[in-house]
Amino acid sequence: MIHDFHINDGYHTINRKGNEQMCGIVGYVGDKQAAPILLDGLSRLEYRGYDSAGLAVRDGEREIEVVKAKGRLRKLAEKMDEGNAMIGCCGIGHTRWATHGEPSEVNAHPHSSERQVADAPGVAGVHNGIIENYQELRDKLLRKGYTFYSQTDTEVVVKLVDYYYHKYQVGPIDALAKTMVRVRGSYALAVMFRDYPGEIWVARKDSPMILGVKDGESYVASDVPAILNYVRNVYYIGNLEMACLTAGDVRFYNLDGDEIRKELTEIKWDAQAAEKGGYEHFMMKEIHEQPKVVSDTIRAGVKDMEGTPRIDLSEVGFTDEVIRGISQICIVACGSAWHVGMAAQYIFEDLARIPVRVELASEFRYRNPLLDPNGLVIVISQSGETADSLAALREVKENGIRTLAVVNVVGSSIAREADHVFYTLAGPEIAVATTKAYSAQLIASYLLAMDFGRVREVLEEAQYTQLLTEMMTLPDKISQILTEKERMQWFASKFANAHDIFFIGRGLDYAVSLEGSLKMKEISYIHSEAYAAGELKHGTISLIEDNLLVIGVLTQDELYEKTVSNMVECKARGAYLMGLTSYGHYVIEDTADFTVYIPKTDPHFAASLAVIPLQLLGYYTSLARGLDVDKPRNLAKSVTVE
Numbered sequence: 001m002i003h004d005f006h007i008n009d010g011y012h013t014i015n016r017k018g019n020e021q022m023c024g025i026v027g028y029v030g031d032k033q034a035a036p037i038l039l040d041g042l043s044r045l046e047y048r049g050y051d052s053a054g055l056a057v058r059d060g061e062r063e064i065e066v067v068k069a070k071g072r073l074r075k076l077a078e079k080m081d082e083g084n085a086m087i088g089c090c091g092i093g094h095t096r097w098a099t100h101g102e103p104s105e106v107n108a109h110p111h112s113s114e115r116q117v118a119d120a121p122g123v124a125g126v127h128n129g130i131i132e133n134y135q136e137l138r139d140k141l142l143r144k145g146y147t148f149y150s151q152t153d154t155e156v157v158v159k160l161v162d163y164y165y166h167k168y169q170v171g172p173i174d175a176l177a178k179t180m181v182r183v184r185g186s187y188a189l190a191v192m193f194r195d196y197p198g199e200i201w202v203a204r205k206d207s208p209m210i211l212g213v214k215d216g217e218s219y220v221a222s223d224v225p226a227i228l229n230y231v232r233n234v235y236y237i238g239n240l241e242m243a244c245l246t247a248g249d250v251r252f253y254n255l256d257g258d259e260i261r262k263e264l265t266e267i268k269w270d271a272q273a274a275e276k277g278g279y280e281h282f283m284m285k286e287i288h289e290q291p292k293v294v295s296d297t298i299r300a301g302v303k304d305m306e307g308t309p310r311i312d313l314s315e316v317g318f319t320d321e322v323i324r325g326i327s328q329i330c331i332v333a334c335g336s337a338w339h340v341g342m343a344a345q346y347i348f349e350d351l352a353r354i355p356v357r358v359e360l361a362s363e364f365r366y367r368n369p370l371l372d373p374n375g376l377v378i379v380i381s382q383s384g385e386t387a388d389s390l391a392a393l394r395e396v397k398e399n400g401i402r403t404l405a406v407v408n409v410v411g412s413s414i415a416r417e418a419d420h421v422f423y424t425l426a427g428p429e430i431a432v433a434t435t436k437a438y439s440a441q442l443i444a445s446y447l448l449a450m451d452f453g454r455v456r457e458v459l460e461e462a463q464y465t466q467l468l469t470e471m472m473t474l475p476d477k478i479s480q481i482l483t484e485k486e487r488m489q490w491f492a493s494k495f496a497n498a499h500d501i502f503f504i505g506r507g508l509d510y511a512v513s514l515e516g517s518l519k520m521k522e523i524s525y526i527h528s529e530a531y532a533a534g535e536l537k538h539g540t541i542s543l544i545e546d547n548l549l550v551i552g553v554l555t556q557d558e559l560y561e562k563t564v565s566n567m568v569e570c571k572a573r574g575a576y577l578m579g580l581t582s583y584g585h586y587v588i589e590d591t592a593d594f595t596v597y598i599p600k601t602d603p604h605f606a607a608s609l610a611v612i613p614l615q616l617l618g619y620y621t622s623l624a625r626g627l628d629v630d631k632p633r634n635l636a637k638s639v640t641v642e
């Protein structure tokens with residue numbers, strides 16, 4: 001999210017932008033010292049990127065104590081003797097990240113209202129999200145006598161809570177509810193009131209937040225890894241809901257202040273899965289998890305029925321009757337998830353003969369798209385929180401069109417709001433550049449397309465079984481590709497100083513090229529283009545020059561010769577060619593300067609294999625350039641703002 005700060009000091013008008021999309025929240029109340037738990041929880045969210053951090057901790061009825069630091073979490077920890085100097089069993093913590101504007105101690109959260117007692121907060125709070133009307137609210141609060149020290153919207157929202165709390169002489173529920181009605185924007189908000197020791201109050205709208213409980217302890221976090229080492233049973237708080245955490249108990253309220261009931265969900269993720277597990281980077285670990293992730297996602301959707309494998313989408317809520325009633329499909333997503341959509345389009349149309357279009361969520365949401373009332377809109381998202389995808393989903397739902405979410409994070413907003421959910425089983429993905437979630441999304445697309453193909457009687461029984469059997473070999477084939485990763489490392493070091501790279505392919509190979517190119521761009525900062533090979537001659541071929549790397553993806557037998565011709569055209573203009581094809585196509589070596597082979601598979605599944613060397617190429621290029629592989633500049637794992 002981008003904050004636009006217009007600071008008018010009477011002499012200068014400074015226009016600043018503060019970006020807090022990567023912020024993290026952790027809160028704890030129980031019988032243990034809060035600060036070390038909060039510091040540990042925040043450290044699990046470090047991968048999201050941040051520039052400052054802070055804690056608010058309270059010891060029984062004593063005043064709330066706030067400590068903040070600019071820079072790494074280590075600095076904050078040192079400031080409070082690893083948390084030992086901050087006594088108290090109730091507290092909240094935050095990591096803040098800004099791309100523009102000032103990362104500073106004063107802008108770091110928690111923010112507080114010191115209205116009651118000098119230097120002691122009446123309300124202290126942390127916040128993820130953006131308050132769109134913060135300027136108007138700030139002006140109002142200034143008129144009411146409040147002073148602002150930071151440039152953040154969070155300080156505004158915390159002081160607004162304090163304002164309603166005192167003006168109406170109400171309790172936390174009403175003060176929060178009035179604030180929620182007054183603010184526009186998104187928030188995951190956690191606050192502590194001076195008058196309510198041992199309680200953490202939270203409110204949420206359009207920004208992720210989970211709450212965990214176990215004997216005598218309660219936790220709140222903006223993301224699962226923050227509390228996974230402490231608690232497994234969690235609640236998902238809904239939009240425009242509030243909750244109060246006390247030691248071992250959580251109570252939920254709606255905007256009217258009525259108590260509401262929630263079901264606990266057990267998080268089954270392996271705590272180790274959120275750590276690096278011996279790899280130098282999360283991205284490499286996640287690349288290596290792909291055989292398992294692919295196998296898990298296949299196993300979740302394929303059941304053995306009397307010795308024969310059958311796709312079973314009953315958990316998704318897709319019966320044959322539902323599928324039969326669907327006239328067309330529209331896939332909406334962003335980034336790599338959109339690339340999966342591009343691949344899925346080819347697969348659905350071929351295997352199920354159903355019209356499919358693929359839309360970028362950020363474009364789709366502001367159009368007035370024409371959708372068939374019997375159509376299905378599939379929103380693909382790893383995080384389930386991508387703002388553009390979520391907005392597109394809501395737009396579609398308003399029109400009464402059936403929606404399906406293909407999502408990785410259980411209980412995420414997109415998962416909760418869609419009519420049907422297909423959960424990919426990729427587990428927590430930490431590296432900003434997606435790898436294993438992309439692979440799991442591809443599998444979800446195959447399963448859906450094959451089931452549609454069966455129901456629509458496009459796929460005959462024998463072909464259906466053959467495809468299923470082949471799909472089950474993908475995990476082993478991915479493992480096989482990974483055993484040759486050093487070849488990609490060698491090749492990456494050769495081109496680590498490249499300025500431009502082209503990825504070309506046709507059909508499904510074009511969809512894979514899009515993903516290969518994005519992997520290269522986002523983590524190596526090398527400019528690259530993905531082109532439908534046949535499009536080069538319509539303009540882009542003028543960019544080809546001596547030693548420019550052109551990577552041709554050639555997994556689709558029917559299009560092989562065509563793409564080879566396009567590669568030859570590039571070579572004639574001085575390009576260095578890398579070919580990516582399946583074993584057996586050795587004749588490519590007459591054309592390509594360097595060839596990478598992948599195992600043979602059914603052409604519909606080739607993206608699952610072809611993408612692996614391209615992920616490795618992006619990874620090793622970033623490594624060779626000495627860059628931050630897991631946290632590339634300017635990018636967030638979960639883009640919860642426009």
Ligand code: M6R
Nearest residue numbers: 335336337381382383386433434
């Ligand atoms: O969480 P989502 O799948 O909705 O995220 C969509 C994109 O932001 C994401 O795929 C992004 O492009 C990745 N950084 C790609 O590696």
